[in-house]
C-alpha cells in the first residue's frame with residue numbers, strides 16, 4: 309500500500325488544480341442549481357430561508373459579493389459565496405434572476 313500513496317496524492321493534487329478551471333466553464337444553470345436546495349425550487353423558499361424569487365440580477369450580485377466579503381452577516385452564505393469567482397457570481401446572479 310505504501311507505494312500507492314504518491315500516486316493517490318498526485319490524483320488529489322491534480323483534482324484540486326483541475327476543479328477551478330472546470331468551474332470557470334461551468335454552465336450557469338449548474339452553478340445555480342445547488343442554491344435551490346436551500347432557497348427552494350426557482351428560489352421560491354418554502355421555509356424561513358429568504359426567497360430568491362423576484363430579486364434582480366443586480367440585487368443578487370450585490371448580496372453575494374457582500375456575503376463573500378464579510379460585509380453582510382450570515383450563517384452559511386458567507387462560506388458559500390467565498391467558493392465562487394467574480395465571473396461565477398455574475399453568472400449565478402443572472403441565472404437566479406431569470407428563474408420564473
Ligand code: HEC
Pocket residue numbers: 339340342343344345346347357358359360367368371372381382383384385386388400404
Ligand atoms: C445551505 C443552504 C443554502 C444554500 C445552498 C444557499 N443559500 Fe443563500 N441563504 C441561505 C441562508 C440561511 C440565508 C440567510 C443568510 C445566512 O444566514 O447565511 C441565505 C441568504 C441568501 C441571500 C440573501 C437574501 C436576502 O433577501 O437577504 C441571497 C441573495 C442568497 N442566499 C443567494 C444564494 C445563492 C445564489 C445560492 C447558490 C449559489 C445560495 N444562496 C445557496 C442558505 C443557503
